[in-house]
Amino acid sequence: MQVFRYSGPEFSPYGDDELVVADEPGPWVAPVAGGALDARLQLPGSKSLTNRELVLSALADAPTLLRWPLHSRDSALMIEALRTLGTTVEEVEGDGQFGPDLLVTPGELLGGGSIDCGLAGTVMRFLPPVAALALGPVVFDGDESARRRPMRTMIEALRGLGVEVNDDGRGALPFSLYGTGAVEGGALSIDASASSQFVSGLLLSAPRFTRGLELRHTGEHLPSMPHIEMTIACLAARGVAVGTPEVGVWTVEPQPIAGGEVLIEPDLSNAAPFLAAALVAGGTVTIEGWPDATTQVGAHLESILPLFGARVTRAGGALTVDGGAGLLGGGSIPGVDLDLSAGGELAPAIVGLAALASTPSRITGIGHLRGHETDRLAALAAEITGLGGNVTELEDGLAIDPAPLTGGLWHTYEDHRMATTGAIIGLAVPGVLIEDIDTTSKTLPQFAELWSGRLIHVGGAAAAPELL
Numbered sequence: 001m002q003v004f005r006y007s008g009p010e011f012s013p014y015g016d017d018e019l020v021v022a023d024e025p026g027p028w029v030a031p032v033a034g035g036a037l038d039a040r041l042q043l044p045g046s047k048s049l050t051n052r053e054l055v056l057s058a059l060a061d062a063p064t065l066l067r068w069p070l071h072s073r074d075s076a077l078m079i080e081a082l083r084t085l086g087t088t089v090e091e092v093e094g095d096g097q098f099g100p101d102l103l104v105t106p107g108e109l110l111g112g113g114s115i116d117c118g119l120a121g122t123v124m125r126f127l128p129p130v131a132a133l134a135l136g137p138v139v140f141d142g143d144e145s146a147r148r149r150p151m152r153t154m155i156e157a158l159r160g161l162g163v164e165v166n167d168d169g170r171g172a173l174p175f176s177l178y179g180t181g182a183v184e185g186g187a188l189s190i191d192a193s194a195s196s197q198f199v200s201g202l203l204l205s206a207p208r209f210t211r212g213l214e215l216r217h218t219g220e221h222l223p224s225m226p227h228i229e230m231t232i233a234c235l236a237a238r239g240v241a242v243g244t245p246e247v248g249v250w251t252v253e254p255q256p257i258a259g260g261e262v263l264i265e266p267d268l269s270n271a272a273p274f275l276a277a278a279l280v281a282g283g284t285v286t287i288e289g290w291p292d293a294t295t296q297v298g299a300h301l302e303s304i305l306p307l308f309g310a311r312v313t314r315a316g317g318a319l320t321v322d323g324g325a326g327l328l329g330g331g332s333i334p335g336v337d338l339d340l341s342a343g344g345e346l347a348p349a350i351v352g353l354a355a356l357a358s359t360p361s362r363i364t365g366i367g368h369l370r371g372h373e374t375d376r377l378a379a380l381a382a383e384i385t386g387l388g389g390n391v392t393e394l395e396d397g398l399a400i401d402p403a404p405l406t407g408g409l410w411h412t413y414e415d416h417r418m419a420t421t422g423a424i425i426g427l428a429v430p431g432v433l434i435e436d437i438d439t440t441s442k443t444l445p446q447f448a449e450l451w452s453g454r455l456i457h458v459g460g461a462a463a464a465p466e467l468l
Ligand SMILES: O=C(O)C1=C[C@@H](OP(=O)(O)O)[C@@H](O)[C@H](O)C1
Pocket: 047, 048, 049, 121, 122, 194, 195, 196, 197, 200, 223, 224, 227, 344, 345, 368
């Protein structure tokens, strides 16, 4: 299996000598929790906010300082792509714990380049409309797995806006488009049921379209609504009002996008495995810097984790999950019946908990996860079943029945959230070997370090991580 590794710098808040990141591709022994947790940690910036703000900064009419941005494979790909399109992105010293701030200076949008989307949905769905505003051809491609992710809606949307797009008809990467330096805009209907990112991508560039945009979603389902709310909020903070005359319709007038200074919140979706750990090992996990108000879907963990028996409290800008005795301390985790269509990104961690639960669970509303980094429904079912679990794929989700799990190889499918889900299960099940822990570099290169050194270390890990 091909291993995709983030080749950028690792920003460790604890000093490089403490980094616990695999040097060689190989399985990582998921550490088993040795006792109740008492962990308090900070997490790097949100992928979704960082990549939205990078795009908006490139389209703005003045420079933007992005404070505490994420530095990961997905953000590195976005930065590189924007540079290819003529934007200047400079690292400047800031006061964030996880790497430098970014000063983004917009430039005239340039065609003539190639964009590597890696496996980043935000790059492949947010940048084609930006490239369409440039003059000249732009080629889009990505990882082999990225060529399986849905792109038809964006390709057809661009054609609907009058942009010339050349593809092989599969509705996927690779493709090229030919920008004429302007996009007319106007009324456009799309089916965004495969990904909310089609809506977000079009809305982010819409203020720069000559006639703005009146976007209508015609499909039956629309997943990940909080991510669309996030796009609208990011635009609003830069002075762009998005009208919502009816459900599934968005309007944007042509207008400038403001620059300025933006502080990126920590990634609350990446908090999911850490917070889930409290239910498995027992004790408490606190994430510092939890925003009072946010559009991040990770905020829903505050209401989801109590369904599994957790007590969740907020104080002093931090969120704490108390797992009580936890599974390892003799407690049990109840199963849940959850529609996660709003927060599909949280589903792998939630399914990991459900695999350890003592009663059945049904997680629904997540059929679109088949088009994520991998077919996550198939991957979760295969890997949990491989450890002895009992998982059935539903049309739009998973049914998980209780079964004793044993250790074994946990395949990761180049999917960061598959790796972190294996780590959750491995807290309670000795001998879970995560095939490629480095896949976490997509959005959280510090995962192994934080998990082993900051999460369970404090409560006394039974097994230190090691490479086989
Ligand atoms: O806009 C975004 O930043 C995202 C939207 C969601 O995509 P889908 O609507 O494709 O699930 C989410 O799952 C993804 O991780 C990030």
